[in-house]
Amino acid sequence: MVAILITAGPTREYLDDVRFLGNASSGRMGCALAEAALALGHDATMVLGPVEVTPPAGATVLPVVSALDMLAAADGALERHQIVIAAAAVADWRPARRQAGKPARQPGAMTLELVPNPDVVATLAARPGSRVVVGFALESVSAGMAAAVARGRRKLHDKRLDLCVVNLHDAIGSDAGEFVLCHGDGRDEALPRCDKASAAARIVAAAVDLWRARAPGGV
Numbered sequence: 001m002v003a004i005l006i007t008a009g010p011t012r013e014y015l016d017d018v019r020f021l022g023n024a025s026s027g028r029m030g031c032a033l034a035e036a037a038l039a040l041g042h043d044a045t046m047v048l049g050p051v052e053v054t055p056p057a058g059a060t061v062l063p064v065v066s067a068l069d070m071l072a073a074a075d076g077a078l079e080r081h082q083i084v085i086a087a088a089a090v091a092d093w094r095p096a097r098r099q100a101g102k103p104a105r106q107p108g109a110m111t112l113e114l115v116p117n118p119d120v121v122a123t124l125a126a127r128p129g130s131r132v133v134v135g136f137a138l139e140s141v142s143a144g145m146a147a148a149v150a151r152g153r154r155k156l157h158d159k160r161l162d163l164c165v166v167n168l169h170d171a172i173g174s175d176a177g178e179f180v181l182c183h184g185d186g187r188d189e190a191l192p193r194c195d196k197a198s199a200a201a202r203i204v205a206a207a208v209d210l211w212r213a214r215a216p217g218g219v
């Protein structure tokens, strides 16, 4: 049995107590990954941003709001896990300052100062240890699969991932899509067009294989 840590859902970066910046993300890919992990007899912990979907029973859920929360929660749980799968849609920036309450709307344009958020999966991948780290590259259909795979390979390298899952999605929130697993050994594994559950099963199996090949004495 392997313990798998999954980041999932969006993050919210609050401007004040009511307004926030965030990405559209249903959290369904993360839930599918947790379900696949549990079905294969593994432990699943989800570091989960605000979502409507219900995580699978049996998963340990660490609820978070912002990217900084997500990194802190994942870091705190990291030592107990052998595999990290980053399916979260983390906001790239957060407001430089958060105001209290709900400041009244002012007429005219407003300028917001943003500061970059940390890259959660790249930060986790740089931590000491031999765990397997999997990231996603979600690309729009118009980019085309070849360009998407090239971007996935760049992310694999830049974020020091063991596996990068390129996903050409039909629409945010849709279930069907095309997936290519970019492996660290240079192989690109295209999955037959499938739903998130089938893709999740293959991704978890590939990550567990990598861990078993690397774990001292096998697991």
Ligand code: C5P
Pocket: 007, 067, 086, 087, 088, 089, 090, 091, 092, 117, 118, 119, 120, 121, 122, 134, 135, 136, 137, 138, 155
């Ligand atoms: O660079 P990009 O956002 O396309 O990378 C996507 C991958 O990186 C996903 O696995 C996502 O969960 C992760 N990521 C992250 N923290 C960020 C941005 C992306 O963990 N701040």
